[in-house]
Amino acid sequence: MTAFKNSLGLRAGLLSLLIFVAIVGLWQIATLPTAGTGPAMDPEYAKLVGAAAATGTKSSMPTPADIGATIWKHVLDPFYVRGSNDKGIGIQLAYSLGRVLLGFGLAALVAVPLGFLIGMSPLVYRALDPFIQILKPVSPLAWMPLALYTIKDSAISSIFVIFICSVWPMLINTAFGVGSVRKEWLNVARTLEVGPFRTAFKVILPAAAPTIMTGMRISVGIAWLVIVAAEMLVGGTGIGYFVWNEWNNLSIANIVTAILLIGLVGLLLDQGLAYLAKLVTYPE
Amino acid sequence: MEHRPLISIEGLARRFGDSSQPAVFEDIWFGVDKGEFCCLIGHSGCGKTTILNVLAGLDQPSEGAVIVDNREIDGPSLDRAVIFQGHALLPWLTVMGNIAFAVSSRWPKWDRTRVQDHSRRFIELVGLKGAENKRPAQLSGGMKQRVGIARALSIQPKMLLMDEPFSALDALTRGMLQDEVLRICADTQQTVFMITHDVDEAILLADKIVLMTNGPGARIAEIVVNTMPKNERHRNDLHKHPQYYAIRNHLVEFLVNRSRAFDQEIAGQNYDPRRLKLVKPGLAAVNPPAEVVALTTGRRQ
Ligand SMILES: Nc1ncnc2c1ncn2[C@@H]1O[C@H](COP(=O)(O)OP(=O)(O)OP(=O)(O)O)[C@@H](O)[C@H]1O
Ligand SMILES: [Mg+2]
Numbered sequence: 072m073t074a075f076k077n078s079l080g081l082r083a084g085l086l087s088l089l090i091f092v093a094i095v096g097l098w099q100i101a102t103l104p105t106a107g108t109g110p111a112m113d114p115e116y117a118k119l120v121g122a123a124a125a126t127g128t129k130s131s132m133p134t135p136a137d138i139g140a141t142i143w144k145h146v147l148d149p150f151y152v153r154g155s156n157d158k159g160i161g162i163q164l165a166y167s168l169g170r171v172l173l174g175f176g177l178a179a180l181v182a183v184p185l186g187f188l189i190g191m192s193p194l195v196y197r198a199l200d201p202f203i204q205i206l207k208p209v210s211p212l213a214w215m216p217l218a219l220y221t222i223k224d225s226a227i228s229s230i231f232v233i234f235i236c237s238v239w240p241m242l243i244n245t246a247f248g249v250g251s252v253r254k255e256w257l258n259v260a261r262t263l264e265v266g267p268f269r270t271a272f273k274v275i276l277p278a279a280a281p282t283i284m285t286g287m288r289i290s291v292g293i294a295w296l297v298i299v300a301a302e303m304l305v306g307g308t309g310i311g312y313f314v315w316n317e318w319n320n321l322s323i324a325n326i327v328t329a330i331l332l333i334g335l336v337g338l339l340l341d342q343g344l345a346y347l348a349k350l351v352t353y354p355e
Numbered sequence: 356m357e358h359r360p361l362i363s364i365e366g367l368a369r370r371f372g373d374s375s376q377p378a379v380f381e382d383i384w385f386g387v388d389k390g391e392f393c394c395l396i397g398h399s400g401c402g403k404t405t406i407l408n409v410l411a412g413l414d415q416p417s418e419g420a421v422i423v424d425n426r427e428i429d430g431p432s433l434d435r436a437v438i439f440q441g442h443a444l445l446p447w448l449t450v451m452g453n454i455a456f457a458v459s460s461r462w463p464k465w466d467r468t469r470v471q472d473h474s475r476r477f478i479e480l481v482g483l484k485g486a487e488n489k490r491p492a493q494l495s496g497g498m499k500q501r502v503g504i505a506r507a508l509s510i511q512p513k514m515l516l517m518d519e520p521f522s523a524l525d526a527l528t529r530g531m532l533q534d535e536v537l538r539i540c541a542d543t544q545q546t547v548f549m550i551t552h553d554v555d556e557a558i559l560l561a562d563k564i565v566l567m568t569n570g571p572g573a574r575i576a577e578i579v580v581n582t583m584p585k586n587e588r589h590r591n592d593l594h595k596h597p598q599y600y601a602i603r604n605h606l607v608e609f610l611v612n613r614s615r616a617f618d619q620e621i622a623g624q625n626y627d628p629r630r631l632k633l634v635k636p637g638l639a640a641v642n643p644p645a646e647v648v649a650l651t652t653g654r655r656q
């Protein structure tokens with residue numbers, strides 16, 4: 072008993088389980104079939120969600136068991152392809168993940184060297200600051216029409232949108248990390264007559280690495296948020312398109328499954344970068 | 356014959372900001388001979404670190420120059436190793452990594468094993484054998500300071516510039532490290548310029564103690580020659596030496612009173628910053644009266 076009291080992790084886990092059970096229980100109760108006595112529905116909406124729900128014999132909202140069955144169905148066969156509009160959820164996730172990683176990788180290739188330059192040169196910092204300040208708060212989706220118009224390819228356009236939204240946190244964090252490297256570390260390099268390139272790679276980069284990694288972690292989080300919206304907009308493939316398509320099919324169970332999976336992948340991305348960040352973090 | 360000390364500080368002044376600002380120090384002239392151990396003493400904020408940074412080539416003076424080996428310095432050099440006031444180790448590198456970084460900067464053509472062997476020798480020299488793979492955060496203050504010393508010595512510099520290397524340590528560790536530094540410097544005939552707050556440390560280590568007045572507009576008041584022979588200076592019975600109290604009292608008197616009121620002291624006197632008094636309070640204790648010899652430090656004819 073005392074062991075249980077002392078273990079915060081154990082108690083927190085139990086509480087999480089309780090909350091989960093409560094949510095599922097409430098959900099189950101809320102989705103119990105009713106005998107046509109439900110509140111009067113907006114006819115427009117009733118038309119949209121279909122006859123079964125409108126007549127009230129069965130809730131259009133799936134029960135937890137329905138969701139469980141749907142998830143299980145997707146887990147059993149995540150990579151099927153049945154026509155261009157009907158692909159397994161695993162394939163859709165892979166499309167989205169690929170776009171995110173591509174856009175994010177390109178952004179890192181641009182943001183890290185540019186951030187280095189900004190962090191090391193007050194002149195470049197001052198010159199680029201107005202552009203960064205104006206472009207940074209722009210919603211990445213606002214770039215989409217421009218991208219579609221110039222690139223004329225929806226897949227590349229969504230990669231571009233990911234690029235644009237990932238670039239800012241990495242750029243700003245790299246510049247900040249590089250600019251705030253401790254003077255005494257730079258002085259060590261100077262007294263050892265270390266050349267500029269060796270100083271950049273052996274002193275500035277490792278010193279700024281934790282800050283740069285924090286920027287990357289923020290970027291990948293934002294990119295994963297944005298890709299869903301971007302794919303809803305351009306359609307074709309990807310988990311965002313899947314969600315939109317299932318909304319049109321009115322398959323709430325599929326949408327809920329997708330939500331859970333999007334959350335899970337986002338978590339994995341975040342944890343992956345957190346792990347990388349831990350590798351380059353140094354205690355002072 | 357013209358004689359110039361190995362390090363010759365000639366007319367140094369430094370002001371931060373524009374020229375209307377008062378100088379932190381001005382008209383600083385003194386020299387450090389080859390193989391000499393020179394301590395600089397002065398109150399906090401008088402500009403000691405700034406002088407050391409200029410000597411290291413990390414900072415530019417507003418006026419004057421530093422001549423080393425008959426050449427005006429224009430930047431940092433591997434010939435002048437610096438032990439920083441904070442230990443300034445790179446926290447993401449291990450002890451070995453920190454020292455190997457310095458060694459491979461000094462000898463870029465050396466291969467990895469050679470760099471590591473050389474580094475290991477200096478890690479052992481400061482008594483850190485077994486801690487090679489520790490990060491600075493895992494070391495005690497004294498161990499970190501020793502890594503800093505090993506790093507400076509490992510590049511086998513012509514001179515060592517130390518900024519209060521022992522001030523953050525407890526008395527026991529400090530004593531041990533002082534002995535080590537003294538031994539290493541004697542073995543390698545190092546020329547040392549060291550800043551300290553600690554009067555006893557200066558008496559134990561220095562051949563020559565440069566006294567700096569309070570800023571702004573700090574100057575060098577005089578140079579105290581440590582007349583206690585090196586082989587008679589032992590940390591544990593320093594206070595038993597006949598000259599000890601005379602030197603110590605002279606230094607303490609300077610720090611407590613004269614450093615503040617030096618301008619009044621020299622009013623009407625012929626103080627010449629280029630021809631500083633060389634005082635030997637230790638000899639006064641042994642055979643009074645005081646022998647005060649005026650000598651140039653910049654150039655001796
Ligand atoms: N970068 C700087 N900009 C402006 N003022 C400075 C700068 N560096 C030092 N100073 C000023 O110069 C004076 C001397 O500083 P310095 O660090 O040389 O003192 P110090 O004698 O080493 O003191 P301590 O014994 O406390 O280390 C201080 O008054 C400080 O405020
Ligand atoms: Mg200082």
